[in-house]
Amino acid sequence: MDKKPCKSQDVEVRKGPWTMEEDLILINYIANHGEGVWNSLAKAAGLKRTGKSCRLRWLNYLRPDVRRGNITFEEELLIMELHAKWGNRWSKIAKHLPGRTDNEIKNYWRTRIQKHINKQAEICSSQSNSELLDHQASTSQLPSNSTADFMETYSPSSFNHCNNIEAFPGGQQMTVESSNQESYWSMEDIWSMQLFNGD
């Protein structure tokens, strides 16, 4: 089922969640040989994954400098500011948040900030008249320029003199409450194991 024929040869390709073994293989290989052409890296490392998959796994999860969870209030503000400026240019935004990946920022935006914006819009629309409703309907997908509109109201600068902070995702806690205590292997675990195995 999760096998896909390759163009040139019938190589089985694994999909779905990465196992710890695969992680270790990838980490080990990159530690010894560095990043390279991902397709050939995948083959050379003996991983039955596409180069794309390896690249994604490495960049979003396995890199030693990746920070996950606990997005701070400052980071949240920066994300909103940069999103207002650039729209959904997640990789560009991620470059301004050391250790954060575009995927994480994108997820964070969608699950927390955008949701909050939609809520705010709902409140607004229930309070105001049909004029707003029309505008909302046309921007329900929240393209980048509607975010810019939103930022006029909720820009970081306006936060300084606005008491809406507690209404924001995460509220007064300012940080993501989801625990960092991974239920499975933490990256520290994996990296320490990698050091064990490394040559």
Place this chain on the structure above:
DNA sequence: AATTACTCCAACCGCCATGTA
């Protein structure tokens, strides 16, 4: 205690840009 609804995030997909033969 069981079920349903919701949240969150890792991973995949498809498209586009760029590099190379």
Place this chain on the structure above:
DNA sequence: CTACATGGCGGTTGGAGTAAT
């Protein structure tokens, strides 16, 4: 110049975990 391979990006989805009923 063209065709193909690869990388990078943004959008979307599946499923695990958690909260609510």
